Amino acid sequence: METWNRDDDEAARAAHSPLVHDFGLLIKAATRLEQRIDTVLRRECAISHTMFEVLIRLCRDPGEEVSQRRLADDLTLTSSGITRLIDRMEAVGLVRRVPAPEDRRSVLVEATDRGRTVFLRAAAVHAEVVEKYFVAPVAPGDYRRMTGALGEIGKALSDT
Numbered sequence: 001m002e003t004w005n006r007d008d009d010e011a012a013r014a015a016h017s018p019l020v021h022d023f024g025l026l027i028k029a030a031t032r033l034e035q036r037i038d039t040v041l042r043r044e045c046a047i048s049h050t051m052f053e054v055l056i057r058l059c060r061d062p063g064e065e066v067s068q069r070r071l072a073d074d075l076t077l078t079s080s081g082i083t084r085l086i087d088r089m090e091a092v093g094l095v096r097r098v099p100a101p102e103d104r105r106s107v108l109v110e111a112t113d114r115g116r117t118v119f120l121r122a123a124a125v126h127a128e129v130v131e132k133y134f135v136a137p138v139a140p141g142d143y144r145r146m147t148g149a150l151g152e153i154g155k156a157l158s159d160t
Contacts, residue, residue, distance in 0.1 A: 037129050045122040050075065051089055052126060055119040058095065058111040065108050067100065094118060 014020070038049035047055075057074055058066055072082035086109055089095045094115035100106035111119065135143060 033130075033133055036133060037126060040125055040129050041122055044125045045118055046092075047094070047118060047122060050077075050085060051094065052119070052122050054085065054089065054109075055094065055111055055115055055122065058109065059116060059119050065100065066110070067106050067108055068097075069106070071109060089115070 034049060037052075041047055041049055041052055045052075053075055054071060057071060068082050068086060069079065071077075071086070072079050075082065077085065086095060086097065090097060093112055095109050096112055097107045097109055100108050138146060
Protein backbone atom coordinates (compact mmCIF):
# COMPACT_ATOMS: atom_id res chain seq x y z
CA MET A 1 0.00 0.00 0.00
CA GLU A 2 1.26 3.45 -0.90
CA THR A 3 2.04 5.97 1.80
CA TRP A 4 0.09 9.19 2.17
CA ASN A 5 1.89 12.22 0.73
CA ARG A 6 1.39 15.91 0.06
CA ASP A 7 -0.28 15.27 -3.33
CA ASP A 8 -2.85 13.13 -1.54
CA ASP A 9 -3.66 16.03 0.80
CA GLU A 10 -4.01 18.43 -2.14
CA ALA A 11 -6.18 15.96 -4.03
CA ALA A 12 -8.41 15.48 -0.98
CA ARG A 13 -8.76 19.28 -0.56
CA ALA A 14 -9.64 19.64 -4.25
CA ALA A 15 -12.21 16.84 -4.00
CA HIS A 16 -13.82 18.61 -1.02
CA SER A 17 -13.79 22.09 -2.54
CA PRO A 18 -17.04 24.07 -2.38
CA LEU A 19 -17.16 24.34 -6.20
CA VAL A 20 -16.88 20.58 -6.65
CA HIS A 21 -19.51 20.07 -3.93
CA ASP A 22 -21.96 22.65 -5.26
CA PHE A 23 -21.70 21.50 -8.87
CA GLY A 24 -22.13 17.93 -7.66
CA LEU A 25 -25.41 18.94 -5.99
CA LEU A 26 -26.67 20.36 -9.28
CA ILE A 27 -25.68 17.29 -11.30
CA LYS A 28 -27.07 14.86 -8.73
CA ALA A 29 -30.41 16.70 -8.55
CA ALA A 30 -30.68 17.04 -12.33
CA THR A 31 -29.80 13.40 -12.91
CA ARG A 32 -32.26 12.13 -10.31
CA LEU A 33 -35.03 14.39 -11.63
CA GLU A 34 -34.40 13.21 -15.20
CA GLN A 35 -34.48 9.58 -14.04
CA ARG A 36 -37.74 10.18 -12.16
CA ILE A 37 -39.31 11.85 -15.20
CA ASP A 38 -38.13 9.03 -17.48
CA THR A 39 -39.53 6.35 -15.15
CA VAL A 40 -42.94 8.02 -14.88
CA LEU A 41 -43.18 8.75 -18.63
CA ARG A 42 -42.33 5.15 -19.47
CA ARG A 43 -44.89 3.83 -16.99
CA GLU A 44 -47.73 6.24 -17.75
CA CYS A 45 -47.19 7.09 -21.43
CA ALA A 46 -44.95 4.33 -22.82
CA ILE A 47 -42.31 6.81 -24.00
CA SER A 48 -38.84 7.73 -22.77
CA HIS A 49 -37.86 11.18 -21.58
CA THR A 50 -35.79 11.58 -24.76
CA MET A 51 -38.83 10.74 -26.91
CA PHE A 52 -40.76 13.36 -24.94
CA GLU A 53 -38.01 15.90 -25.72
CA VAL A 54 -38.35 15.10 -29.45
CA LEU A 55 -42.12 15.59 -29.25
CA ILE A 56 -41.65 18.92 -27.41
CA ARG A 57 -39.40 20.09 -30.23
CA LEU A 58 -41.81 18.90 -32.94
CA CYS A 59 -44.93 20.36 -31.27
CA ARG A 60 -43.41 23.68 -30.18
CA ASP A 61 -43.89 25.50 -33.48
CA PRO A 62 -46.59 23.84 -35.62
CA GLY A 63 -45.72 23.88 -39.30
CA GLU A 64 -41.99 24.37 -38.68
CA GLU A 65 -39.85 22.03 -40.75
CA VAL A 66 -37.52 20.11 -38.42
CA SER A 67 -34.78 17.94 -39.87
CA GLN A 68 -33.25 14.93 -38.16
CA ARG A 69 -29.96 16.84 -38.14
CA ARG A 70 -31.57 19.76 -36.32
CA LEU A 71 -33.18 17.39 -33.80
CA ALA A 72 -29.80 15.75 -33.18
CA ASP A 73 -28.24 19.18 -32.54
CA ASP A 74 -31.10 20.36 -30.32
CA LEU A 75 -31.03 17.19 -28.22
CA THR A 76 -27.22 16.78 -28.32
CA LEU A 77 -27.45 13.34 -29.91
CA THR A 78 -25.23 11.83 -32.58
CA SER A 79 -26.69 11.40 -36.05
CA SER A 80 -26.82 7.63 -35.53
CA GLY A 81 -28.45 8.15 -32.12
CA ILE A 82 -31.21 10.36 -33.51
CA THR A 83 -31.73 7.95 -36.42
CA ARG A 84 -32.28 5.03 -34.03
CA LEU A 85 -34.56 7.12 -31.81
CA ILE A 86 -36.68 8.32 -34.75
CA ASP A 87 -36.80 4.72 -36.04
CA ARG A 88 -38.30 3.61 -32.70
CA MET A 89 -40.71 6.53 -32.57
CA GLU A 90 -41.81 5.96 -36.15
CA ALA A 91 -42.35 2.24 -35.48
CA VAL A 92 -44.89 3.06 -32.75
CA GLY A 93 -46.59 5.79 -34.76
CA LEU A 94 -45.40 8.89 -32.86
CA VAL A 95 -43.58 10.56 -35.75
CA ARG A 96 -43.16 10.25 -39.48
CA ARG A 97 -40.32 11.12 -41.80
CA VAL A 98 -41.03 13.21 -44.88
CA PRO A 99 -38.64 14.33 -47.62
CA ALA A 100 -37.51 17.93 -47.40
CA PRO A 101 -39.07 19.85 -50.30
CA GLU A 102 -35.95 21.92 -51.08
CA ASP A 103 -33.28 19.28 -50.40
CA ARG A 104 -33.87 15.64 -51.28
CA ARG A 105 -30.85 14.63 -49.18
CA SER A 106 -32.51 15.95 -46.03
CA VAL A 107 -35.30 14.26 -44.10
CA LEU A 108 -37.84 16.15 -42.04
CA VAL A 109 -39.58 14.71 -39.01
CA GLU A 110 -43.09 15.59 -37.91
CA ALA A 111 -45.35 14.44 -35.11
CA THR A 112 -48.31 12.29 -36.10
CA ASP A 113 -51.78 12.76 -34.65
CA ARG A 114 -50.99 9.90 -32.26
CA GLY A 115 -47.69 11.58 -31.38
CA ARG A 116 -49.46 14.82 -30.49
CA THR A 117 -52.02 12.93 -28.38
CA VAL A 118 -49.26 11.07 -26.52
CA PHE A 119 -47.36 14.32 -26.13
CA LEU A 120 -50.32 16.07 -24.49
CA ARG A 121 -50.68 13.25 -21.94
CA ALA A 122 -46.91 13.16 -21.38
CA ALA A 123 -46.79 16.94 -20.92
CA ALA A 124 -49.33 16.68 -18.09
CA VAL A 125 -47.39 13.82 -16.47
CA HIS A 126 -44.11 15.72 -16.89
CA ALA A 127 -45.64 18.83 -15.31
CA GLU A 128 -46.78 16.84 -12.26
CA VAL A 129 -43.29 15.42 -11.68
CA VAL A 130 -41.58 18.77 -12.23
CA GLU A 131 -44.00 20.51 -9.89
CA LYS A 132 -43.51 17.90 -7.17
CA TYR A 133 -39.72 17.56 -7.32
CA PHE A 134 -38.43 20.79 -8.89
CA VAL A 135 -40.87 23.53 -7.92
CA ALA A 136 -42.50 22.53 -4.62
CA PRO A 137 -39.30 21.93 -2.59
CA VAL A 138 -38.12 25.52 -3.22
CA ALA A 139 -39.59 28.73 -1.76
CA PRO A 140 -41.25 30.86 -4.49
CA GLY A 141 -38.69 33.69 -4.31
CA ASP A 142 -35.84 31.21 -4.31
CA TYR A 143 -37.40 29.37 -7.25
CA ARG A 144 -37.46 32.56 -9.35
CA ARG A 145 -33.85 33.31 -8.42
CA MET A 146 -32.82 29.73 -9.17
CA THR A 147 -34.45 29.63 -12.61
CA GLY A 148 -33.05 33.08 -13.39
CA ALA A 149 -29.58 31.89 -12.42
CA LEU A 150 -29.96 28.73 -14.52
CA GLY A 151 -30.94 30.92 -17.46
CA GLU A 152 -27.84 33.05 -16.96
CA ILE A 153 -25.65 29.93 -16.79
CA GLY A 154 -27.21 28.66 -20.02
CA LYS A 155 -26.65 32.01 -21.67
CA ALA A 156 -23.00 32.10 -20.58
CA LEU A 157 -22.49 28.61 -21.97
CA SER A 158 -24.15 29.43 -25.30
CA ASP A 159 -22.03 32.58 -25.71
CA THR A 160 -18.79 30.60 -25.63
